[in-house]
Amino acid sequence: MDILEAQDVTHAATGDRTAFYRLLHRAGVFPPDAPSTIRAFTAGQGQLSVAEMIDRYEIACKPVRDLLVDNLCERQPALDYTSLSAVSRVLGSLFWRNLETHHPGINSLRLPAEVASAWKTRHRTKTTTTRSPDGSTVSVTSPRESARSDLATVRAFYLDLAQWAAEDPAHWGPWAAPSPVTSAEANQKKHQRRVKAKIDQRTRERLPALPLLVSASQRNRLQAAAVLAAARQAEPGTVFSVDGQTLFRPVLKSASGAKIWAQELEAPRTAVRAARRDLTHEDHTAFWAWAAIEVLRHTGIRIEELCELSHHSLIQYRLPTTGELVPLLQIAPSKTDQERLILVTPELADVLSRIMMRVRDSNGIVASVAAYDPHERVWNPPMPLLFQHRIGIENRAMHPTCLLKYLGQALASAGLTDASGEPLTMQPHDFRRIFITDAVMNRMPPHIAQLVAGHRVIDTTMGYLAVYPREVIEAHRAFIARRRATRPGEEYRTPTDEEWDSFLGHFERRKLSIGTCDRAFSTPCTHEHACLRCAMLRPDPAERPRLVEIRDNLIDRIAEAKREGWLGEVEGLETSLAGAEDKLAQMDAATARTATAVDLGMPGFTQIAGRASDT
Template sequence: MTTVEHSPPVLKTAERGRFGVAQSALREKFSARTPAASWPATQATRHEVVHRLAQRPFTAQNGATTRSRCRGVRYVLDWLEAQPGVTWQERWTSTGAEGLPKEGWLDLPQQWFIRTQGLVLRDSQLSPGLLMLICGDVIRPTSAWLLSRTSQHLGRAMASARDPRGFERLSAQAASDNVPAAVLRIAQHRIAVILASNGGTISDITVGDCVDLLEAQDVSHAATSDRTAFYRLLHRVGVFPPDAPPTIRAFTAGQGQLSVAEMIDRYEIACKPVRDLLVDYLCERQPALDYTSLSAVSRVLGSLFWRDLETHHPGIDSLHLPPEVSSAWKTRHRTKTTTLRRADGSTATVTSPRESARSDLTTVRAFYLDLAQWVVEDPARWGPWAAPSPVTSAEANQKKHQRRVKAKMDQRTRDRLPVLPLLVSTSQRNRLRAAAVLEAARQAEPGTVFSVEGQTLFRPVLKSASGARVWAQELDAPRTAARAVRRDLTHEDHKAFWAWAAIEVLRHAGIRIEELCELSHHSLIQYRLPTTGELVPLLQIAPSKTDQERLILVTPELADVLSRIIMRVRDSNGIVASIAAYDPHERVWNPPMPLLFQHRIGIENRAMHPTCIRAYVAQTLAGTGLTDASGEPLTMQPHDFRRIFITDAVMNGMPPHIAQLVAGHRVIDTTMGYLAVYPREVIEAHRAFIARRRATRPSEEYRTPTDEEWDSFLGHFEKRKLSIGTCGRAFSTPCIHEHACLRCAMLRPDPVERPRLVEIRDNLIDRIAEAQREGWLGEVEGLETSLAGAEDKLSQMDAATARTASAVDLGMPTFTQIAGRATDTRRPPASSAP
């Protein structure tokens, strides 16, 4: 079997799946500086190095410190001179000191001095010398080696000796951004490491240098509370070009989008023709699918379908599957195997039904049917792969499965709808309590006891700066082996507020969780009614699942929640910070936006992840102590609020087609699938809707007619009977043609009366001839109009007769054949008592 050959980029096993196309392009655009093999400072002679490092700015204010540095420089240079190499950097590399952990490099010069000079040197006699050689750019150790050593002096020494003005700009920017002193100190140390390993000043640092340092932190395990603060400071100062990403996480967080070839290559398909076919197929479907759907299709076809076939049937290379092969694959696919870990540490293998089995079968069937259809358009390309589908239409039918899912979701909504008020009140109570405790703790002095909300807490005196966090300890709280258990009141207030905010917005707006995370300050807009001039607040929902934006009305309750959120995320200048958020579905970085659901991590504002919001809501629900029908703790997902919102709206009188627009569904069937109402509720809602409609219409339209009105209505239909047909005029309307029925368009001729109409036509012809003969020209014009009407009615009769004659008899009875009685419009006389 042959197919179109491709030459896609082949990824190495270590690199496959590490970076996406966009992320790789970003790394290539902002690459790091190439390490220099030699530079003037490392080529200088011993005398030049000693003389330069003994001058300002390498000297210290303390004379003893300056003398210690100069003495240490000479010691280190003595040791390096004995090493092979031309430059000081080559000699430093040849020592192998960077391969030793932490302070192990000091053993090398100490042992050398003992062997050659019998001199025993302390660590404090060598470390200042190496520090000055690094600050003087004489040697450049690798960043990973520098990060593995705990140095409290590198940042300060580099700031005074290499780039004083640059570090002053960083300090000024940190003060403007309210960066804690501890975070600033760590950021300055990271920037000093970049200068030490790459040379130059702060203005020479590139984005790629920062990315390399971040990866070096992972290698050396130099983890801190804020690993990316140095990049944020450099970006704020203006060191990077304008198009540089606002956050370094753009290079590390999220894999980024993969190409179609990379998606398929993740599964290491052995048959190259089939691999190329799958790439071709996905490329054809790519314009009509979003990234998430495309990735899901590639997983089904590449892993669950073809890779599974190659595993159990090695050497397979044809889509034409034998019945036993396709049957075995479908049997395997209906179940999945999961490895669980028990409480004692042992593992167990559990086999369970695969929830997406029927949906995956539909994807495979669509793959085969698409190939069969595309053969007509391009037989040379797709013809060799046309084969019968191993999945029948009955196996891919999801109606029964959808009904089960609908029933399950309806029951889930009914279980959670009654407990929603309790969840709302609990979240409100938690928010107010956490805010009160935090405020009381801030008012209390460290080392004092305070009481609030029925709790007696102690605010400890912290030895190290804790930034903006406030800690407290319960007096009767248990102690661990090391220290007393402390509560982070700042984080408790953070969780309580955002849990309340998420619950309120979800239940009042009925939006999806990804739409919630993308709400920004720009989403709040106003619309002025043209009639009254009233301002109506609206909430603009960004395109998400359906790629269609929509506007929803902001209720007073929702407006209050949004205003509290905005007040919380504003900075000291009253501005909502614009942040770049990563879209986990499309795997792209969105442009900076003033998102409402954002929080501060270190010195950087970040968008709240949906997982974080789910955890906050789950913790609030767990605090209620609610359980489901089986006695297990009740759980609630953000999408449950959307189902509850739609159900509640329709039950309270909102028409389903309006609920469809509010929810942002493409078709009303999706909206109806969200409704979890019983037939009784539907009937009551419909009756209430009719009652409201009747209330807006004139009351006389719904009164009982009198006997005279009823006789007049029935007599109207008798009066419509004419000699050649039936009159179609409406009830209580007079004849506007003065009973000239032959000319009237409302006359519906009866084919049975055709002979009579022929006589009328012949009579009209004779009368026209008589009028022309006698010279009655005025009468000729009126008779000709009647003749034209007669001819038109005859043609209508002939057309009706022709349609009846050409119709196929299906053997179905007509009304006249099955009617068991006739209706007498005459009112019977009143019967008298016997």
């Protein structure tokens, strides 16, 4: 039997045109290093080389093309495949290919000021083509959200060349040139603050909705399982009831495998197939939506880490002091290339046990499946993954897009809405932010949360933290309570009538002949009521004639004291005279400020409120 015959036979038996490859692989027809699934031969999969990444953009200047290839090859060991591909797109397409399109024949990285300015202006926006309802294409120009980070990538490219030129002048020296992007243009602090504020608000809005989503997903799972179980007990062509629903299980003309179908009793029995409900799929969707929500909210792991959880991820640790076994969940290296361990709570243990019971075969074994990594564009070796489902005769790993679809259906069934009244949406990463925020709010030390989340630096963990304003208020009130506890209690007792009258009388005694005393309540007068010498006296410009009279009187008294030989009084009178001159200067300054002030007037209603009227 050749390959085509095997394909026809297996397709007729299973309905899956790719089942023949798996059967032949199990039979040992292929060599040991052959992929376990025929999907590994799908076109477009596999990593591109650095040269292939750059050649996607058809750069005309070969020396610059070779330079970009060399630069990326130099940086390749420190970057994962996704980051390397993103950098190649910025440098190859958004930067140099854009320059060649608008400046044909350009062949130097030393850009004139007008060329660099024009490129940065073009890069701030992007044009997308959409199709209007009438079928015509429309070009829409919008701001480019990644513009500032792209500028930072171009600046890093120039700085790398300058540094490498000092180390290897022969190779990199001819390409060293001033960067067309300044440090201020590449600074992303302001943009990052805006993004964090937006994400924090998103987290605060979804955190209260999480318990409702959990309850709804649990209810959907139990209800879908109950309906499926009742349908399996019912014979085809009969009516059955469960959870207030009355359904009819139709008689199918052709076999449908392991699927169980049903339709509403009110629908005609000859209704088209599209009106039927696939109860097997409903149970499948409800279960995996519940499983994904529970694992994500109890662990705070990334969605790619969730899809890579396997039977081998469950390990045990025996405490050396008590000998107690502690269940742990081992998270495989993903984004940070660091594995970590997460404590399995009883709730999480229940979820994981239900998942394993569902994916085990009749022999109690979790099948090993090969999963495709869309970020690294490689096939991982077969593993007993927990998040897998059966398609045809093949077990396949669940893709993040599939779980995202199930999550959207769970949100829709829960009927949750956001602040604007629109249906609430959640991404898998929202559960990670909620997990970190909830952990720190419940007094988990941030450096421990960093280790649990798998962040390299604690600043990343703090960026995920969205503390509620009420937490700040409560912490501040607790601080005030602690401070009051350390101060004398009599300071916070109810004042007596005499004390209250004394407090009010203080403000009555502030009025003086030439101004107002700004001395605080219950503080002594440092100048023994010699107000001219006191800095706390705020002079009133309206009392300037009185102060002038006092100043002239002081001058006469000083002259009399000197004439009579009363030298002991001269020094005190001169101090009072200096205070009077200072207060006169303050009055004149206040009068000058008032004279130069511009009266804007009181705006009318038509100036502060826009309104439309018919002529």
